[in-house]
Amino acid sequence: MLAIDHVAFGGSDLDDLRAVAETVGLPTEYGGPHGTGTTHMAVVGLPDGAYLELVAPTEDTDPADAGFWPAHLAADAGPAGWCLDVPDVAAAAKSAIDRGVRVDGPHEASRVRPDGTRVEWDMCFEGPDGDERLPFLIADRTPRSYRTTPDSGLVDSPLVGLAAVVLAVDDIGTSADLLTRRHRLPTPVDAAGPFDRLRVCPGSPVALAEAGDGGPLRERIEAVGEGPCAYLLGVDDFAAARERFSLGDPFAFGRDGDRRAAWFDHERFGGRLGVAERGD
Template sequence: MHVDHVAFGWDDLDTVRAALDAVGLPFDEGGTHADGTTHMALTGLPDGSYLEYIAPTPGTNPEAAGFWPAALAARAGPAAWCVRVDDVVAETKRAIDAGFAVEGPLHGGRDRPDGRRVEWDQTFERVDAPDRWLFPFPLVDRTPRSWRVSETDGVTPLSGVDTVVLGVADVDDAAALLDRRYRIPAPVLAETDAVAGDVTDVPGAPIALTAAGDARLARVGERPAAVLLGTDDLAAARTAYELTDPVAWGARRAAWFDRDLFRGRVGVIE
């Protein structure tokens, strides 16, 4: 499982840009999606993964947005995640074989600020289930991947998306579903004070699970709740960016980008 990107959803992109500037996390403008209802910016990371910051285009009601309208309207922060695959048709078949209802493959695209059209194919899984955004959507590029994302200047010492923290109603149930689809190892409790409640890591996979609070579940359902970017040097990352004090995350250390919009939602892990 290779994380392609994590979508961070908000109702106004200017607010997200201002928070990124405040913590020193660089980003590139990404343009407008093909249906015209959402636009985005992104932070491209050295391993090819990226954070996408997505919001309704000006004048669009968030609840009418083409991507994750409930999450955008609710200022959910992490809203969805995507895995990079070589063959989206084969990956779609694997989801069907696991008993999941699917939508796709679907043709997607966006227009970059320089006018270049970026295109891809993607499939959404468990489309008949309330926990559908718990699962990543597989994606493959039609146009060169470098058109969709390239490393953003100044992102060192970050390496890539390390861990997607999934906020779920029941950790055991979610782990069983993920195992059915991806054959994941059994989650292991990770001692941390970074988030409220217990967190379990999935060894060898870029996933952690945590029981989301009732308020978040009522607002946005089961979906990514946080994302941690990897670094080999947390001290250097704290020099480069505004981060909270580090806390233990199992045998590692983690810190959040230190603004209300990101704290508890986007961080760094060593």
């Protein structure tokens, strides 16, 4: 099963993103500025070791000049990129090239935490410029615990980790072929969920939402391109999650429609960040 290392949620103001997260019950920890000096981030450390990264331009940086996902940050678009941890970024990049996938990298990257700890990693982006359907890749050069640890306030919560990344795409078939060619994901099947044309890849945390001729998904793709449009954090007790976090009305999710899900109850997160019962 494809294991997601973390997902990035972007906006124009990090303090605002952190305040919204705290409002719905998600504790955050400031992670410091990236090595480019144009973005900084905060972490929501999930119990299984994965995490939600909140990322925004630094105070004196125009969002359009940000080193990561400038279009997403400028548009306050939320979901921006998803990441896989690999043993060797260079080897993974070669594998992508062998499969006919364009790569941007490997790159050396870093950030400095408020306690002065320097975090370093190698990374590589895959796919056409501005296309975030494929996950970017990361390999730590410092211990992964420098990058993230589970938040103590969430360890005993109903949250478990990441349940699903939903990708907004022009055509499900074309995107499914790309994901199969690169990461051997299975053929997606029809699924219940909050988007009209939704399919999930069985046994993986990936779902595809096809944009029609109009509507929010089409507007999103025109603004920031294809790629993540929503994240669902996994919970092992949906009723307890509704008591612990600020959530909206539940909806059915998944291949059989038997998993309950809900968006976090804030306009910045509605339709973009929520929870879902874990399942196949």
